[in-house]
C-alpha cells in the first residue's frame with residue numbers, strides 16, 4: 001500500500017480524551033475513530049489488525065474442530081423470554097422496537113439463539129458432540145464505556161458453544177477450547193494466563209478467564225511464576241488425545257492463578273514466596289461450562305443411545321477480538337509507539353525514503369516496493385513528500401515489524417538500512433540482501 005493512496009490519519013499529539021496508552025496510540029496511529037460513546041469506526045490500518053486477530057482465532061477454532069457459522073446481531077425478545085434472561089439482563093441490553101412494534105434487541109451474546117437453532121435441527125446423540133462458533137459484533141450498553149475498544153459498547157467477539165451428551169464429554173470440550181485458547185494467544189505474540197473464574201455449575205472449576213498482564217488492566221491478578229515458563233504452544237499435544245488434554249487441564253488448575261474475584265489466600269500462602277506474582281490484567285477470553293441451563297430452558301433434547309431423551313450439556317467460550325487490539329498494544333509498545341508482534345501487524349514491512357525529492361531514492365524505493373509486493377510481502381510504502389524525520393516518526397508510531405530506510409547517502413554506497421522495530425537494531429545491506437531477508 002502506498003501511503004499517499006491510503007487513508008491513514010496519523011496524529012502528532014497525544015489526544016487528551018484518552019487515558020491509557022493503547023487508546024492513545026490507537027487514535028494517534030489512526031486505527032479507530034469514536035463515532036458515539038463506546039462505538040468506533042475501524043479505519044484501514046485498525047481493520048487490518050482486527051482481521052489478522054480474527055483470522056488467527058478462526059484458524060485455531062477450526063483446528064480444534066469447532067465449526068463456524070454466523071448468527072445475526074439483532075435478536076427477538078421472545079427468544080430471550082424463553083430463557084428468562086430478557087428481564088434478568090437489565091440495562092446493559094439495548095432494546096429496540098421494529099415498525100410492527102415487535103420487541104427486538106442487539107445481541108450481547110448468543111446462548112439462546114444457538115441453542116434454539118441447534119434444538120431445531122439435532123435430534124439424536126449421534127450428532128453430538130458439536131462445537132459451533134461465530135465471530136460477530138455484540139452490543140452491551142456498558143455504564144462506563146472507557147479505554148477505547150477495550151471496554152466499548154459495540155465490540156467484536158468470537159463466541160463458541162459446545163453441545164455434549166454427558167458431563168464427561170462436556171469436560172473434553174472444555175479442555176479442547178482451553179488448549180485452543182493457549183495456542184490462539186501464543187500465536188498473537190502475547191501471554192494470556194488462564195485464571196480461575198467464578199465457578200460454573202459442574203464441579204466449580206470449569207470456568208477460566210484468560211488474562212493479559214498489563215498495568216492498566218481492570219482486574220487485580222495473582223499467579224505462580226511457573227506460568228512465566230509455561231509451554232503455551234503445547235506442540236506435542238493433539239486434540240485427539242483425551243488423556244493428554246486432561247493432563248493439560250490438571251497442570252493449569254494445579255498452578256495457582258486467580259483474579260481478585262476468585263483469589264484464595266490459603267492457597268496463595270502455599271505458593272513459595274519468591275514465586276508469587278501479582279499485578280493487573282486484561283480479560284481477553286472467558287471459557288465457561290454451564291451444564292444444562294440453556295438446553296433445559298430452550299427445549300433442546302436428543303434421543304440417547306438407549307432411546308431415552310437426553311438434555312445435552314453445554315459450554316460457551318468467548319474471545320474479545322476487538323478488545324485484543326488494545327490489549328496487544330498495552331503489552332507491546334514503547335515510547336515511540338506500537339510494536340506489533342509480526343502475526344498481527346497491519347503490514348510486515350514499511351519503506352521510508354529519507355528524501356522524497358531525490359529521484360534515485362524514489363527509484364530504489366519503487367523497485368523494492370514492487371519486488372516485495374510481487375513476493376507477497378505485506379508492505380506499506382511511505383511515498384509522501386515529507387521530511388525523513390517525520391516519516392520515521394510515523395513508521396515507529398504505526399509499529400510495523402521491519403522498516404527499510406532509503407536515502408541518497410546509502411544509495412551511493414549501494415546500501416539501504418533495515419531496522420527491526422522491536423529491538424531498534426539497524427543494519428546496512430544491499431537492496432537484494434534486504435529483499436532476501438524480508439522474504440525468507
Ligand code: ATP
Pocket residue numbers: 140142149150151152153154155157283284285286318319320321322323
Ligand atoms: P468484562 O468482565 O470485561 O465486562 P465479561 O466477563 O462481561 O467481560 P464475557 O461475557 O466473558 O465478558 O465476554 C467474552 C469476552 O468478550 C471477554 O472476555 C472480553 O474479552 C470481551 N468483552 C466483554 N465485554 C466487552 C466490552 N464491553 N468491550 C470489549 N470487549 C468486551
Ligand code: MG
Pocket residue numbers: 209283285286
Ligand atoms: Mg467474562
